[in-house]
Amino acid sequence: MTRGARGPSAADPVLPPVTVGGTTRDAVDFFYETSAEAVDFLSQYFGPYPFSSTGAIADNATYQGTPLGFSLETQTKPVYSAVRSTRTIAHELAHMWFGDSVTPATWDHIWLNEGFATFAEYLWQEHDGTRTAHASFLLDYARPATSSFWQIIVADPQRDTMFASAVYRRGGMTLQALREKIGDERFFTILKTWTAKYRHGNATTADFIALSEKISGQDLDAFFQTWIYTAGKPTSW
């Protein structure tokens, strides 16, 4: 395992110290250490970190006195508008693999970024003891079938739904459901092969389905049809 991609981190000196799990650190140390931990952790599941450095730029961003809220997966150095949760830092760093290295061929395939980074949150929250990945899946899945959340077609978002929460959360659910359907060994082989095969290139949803079928040895047409190409809450897959 390649460990320890490191790089500079910078934080606005006015940012307050951060307390996580009873430990208080300066903001710059919090971002530096959390980024390093997240990259090491996610590398186990996604394959080698695709760049030579990592880090963070943390601002105290305001507009006319009101704090701005954003986190942006800028390549090797995500930008944060303020102190963010470790979960958000893990999300942005997952984009180094899914988004900044493997890039969707067109915006239609944006779930290949956001669904995968959401799945990284599932892994991270299992790592930090919040809940298992399966429990995170159930929490997202608990939205009632009548919710408009389930009406977004994940792999065919429209201009105004491209960054809808369903693209993130149903996308993440899709990956956990696939993982549980085909097993960890095959599932994580798919992710590592994906990041290697399309490293620093472009890919589509069809590419991901084809790779998943090849590695799992299963016909997954119905599975993906249900999860990412059909509106409505999946009930069997």
Ligand SMILES: [Zn+2]
């Ligand atoms: Zn994201």
